[in-house]
Amino acid sequence: MGSIGLRNVGVTATTQLFSGLNLVITDGDRVGLIAGNGGGKTTLLRCLMGNAEASEGEIIRSRGLRIGFVEQDVPEGLLDLPLCEAVRRALPPVERESESWRVDVVLDEFETPEALRERPLRALSGGWQRLALIARIWVNQPDALLLDEPTNHLDLAKLFQLEAWINLATRNMPVVIASHDRDFLDATTNRTLFLRSGTSHFFAHPFSKARQLLADADAAAETAQEKQLKEAKRLRRNANELKNIGINSGSDLLTVKAKYLRQRAEAIEAGARPLHQERSGTIRLTNSGTHAKVLIDIADVTVTTPKGEPLFKIGKLHAFQEDRIVILGANGAGKSQLVRLLRKATAEPGSVPGIKVSPSVVVGYSDQDMSQLPLKISPLDFIAGNFKIGDQRSIALLAGAGFVAEKQAKRIAELSFGQRARLGLLALRLTEPNFYLLDEPTNHVDIAGQEALESEILAQQACSILVSHDRRFVRSIGTRFLLIDGKKLVEVASPEPFFAKMAAERE
Secondary structure, three states: EEEEEEEEEEEEEEEEEEEEEEEEEEOOEEEEEOOOOOOHHHHHHHHHHHHOOOEEEEEEEOOOOOOEEEEEOOOHHHOOOHHHHHHHHHOHHOOOOOHHHHHHHHHHHHOHHHHHOEHOOOOOOOHHHHHHHHHHOOOOOOOOOEEEEEOOOOOOOHHHHHHHHHHHHHHOOEEEOOOOHHHHHHHHHHEEEEOOOOEEEEEEEOOHHHHHHHHHHHHHHHHHHHHHHHHHHHHHHHHHHHHHHHHOOOOOOHHHHHHHHHHHHHHHHHHOOOOOOOOOOOOOOOOOOOOOOOOEEEEEEEEOOOOOOOOEEEEEEEOOOOOEEEOOHHHHHHHHHHHHHHHHHHHHHOOOOEEOOOOOOOOOEEOOOOOOOOOOOOHHHHHHHHHHHHHHHHHHHHOOOOOOOHHHOOOHHHOOOOHHHHHHHHHHHHHOOOEEEEOOOOOOOOOOHHHHHHHHHHHHOEEEEEEOHHHHHHHHOOOOOEEEEEEEEEEOOHHHHHHHHHHHHHO
C-alpha cells in the first residue's frame, strides 16, 4: 500500500503560496489539484516528488514508494530523439538493453501508431509529445503518479484516450492531477484540493461537486465575516458612547468599560481572515457594436492544408450578430485552417474568394500558439505601444490582469503560458472588437479565468467563431455548432453526438 502524507505543509516564495496542508493521499485516491495561474500547483507537485523543499511542515512517503512526475514541457534534449528512443532513455542506463521490451508495451498501451514511433518528438503534434512524456514515466512502473496539466495540446480523441487510461491503469495507486479542464477532472478524479494562499480546501468529491461545496464554504465564510465585522462596529459605537458619557460624568468605570469594548472590537477585526481572491487577475472583454446584420458571408469556399490539399468545402454560411459559432471536428480535419482563412479574410478584405466581410467588422483574434504576442518585448511595451494608452494606464490595466510590476517588465518569452494567455486576452479587450475569432482560447487559462471568459463572452453578445476542445466551454457559450463531416461543413443542433462519437471510439 502506497501513500503520501502532508503535515502542515506550506511554501512561501516572494509571497505565501499555500500553508497548513494536512492530508494523506493513498491507493485509489485520484486528487484534482486546483489553483489559479501562479498559485503553486507545480510547486506542490515538485514537493510531493521530492524535487523541491517545502518552507514548512513535512511530507512523508511510504518506504520504497516510486513516484512518477509528468511535467508540462518536453526537455529540449529530447526533441530530436525518435519517440521510441525518447521513452527508452527514461529507463535506468543498466536496464536499457535488457528491459527495452517495456517501451513497446507502453507505446502499445497508448495506441501509438508504428509510423510515429521512429519520428523525432519535434516532428510530432503537441498531443503526442504530451503522451510521450507520460509514457516516459509509465515505462518505469511507478507506484504513484503526479500529472502537471496533462491535457495541454490534446485533441478530443486523445483527451478521451487519456481519461480511459487513467481510470484503468492508475485506479489502484495514489494520483495527483493538476489541470484546468473541468470535464477531465470530473471524469478522472475522486478527490479535489483547492490550493490557496489562505485556507486551502480538500473535498472527497470530483471537481464539480467539490466546486459547489467550496462555493458554499466561501459564502458561509463571507457571511460569518460580515457578522463579525458588524459586531465589531457595534462594539466600537457602544465604546464611543460610553467614553463620552464617562468623560462628561467623570465615571472611571464607564471609561474602563469603553476601553474593554474597543479591545474586543480590535480582537474581532484582527481575527477576521481576508476572504479569498484569485490573484491571477480579472478578465474582461468588450463589444464595440455594429449595425450590420451579417458580419461574415461565406459561399462555396474550400478549406485546404498549407500545401493546398483540399480538406472540406463550405457551401453557404452566414455569421450574424450575437452568433457564437463553434467549429467541431476530429484532429486534422481543418478547424484551425478555417480559423486562419477567416483571419486572412478579415485582415485583408477581398483577399479570399467566396468570403465577404462587413466593412464594420473589427476582429479580435487569438490562436492556440498566441502568435499575436511579440515574445521579445515586455508586456508593458506591448500594451503601451500597441494601444497608445500611455504607461500609467497600461500599468494599471496589467496590474488588474494579474501582472505585478516585476512581470510587466519581463520579456513576454519569460512569462508562463498562463500569464501569456491572460496578456493575450487583455490585448483582445483593448482591440475593442465586435467579432471574435478564437482558436483554443482556454488553453493555459486557469479555471477561474475560464469561467470569467465564458461570462464575458455571454455578457458582450458579440459575434464569435471559436474552436475549442474544452467540452464545458463549448457547452456554455455555443449557440450554433458546425461539424466538419468528411469533406463538408454541416450545421448540427448540438455538440453532444460528436462528443459521444469521439468517446465511443476510445471504448
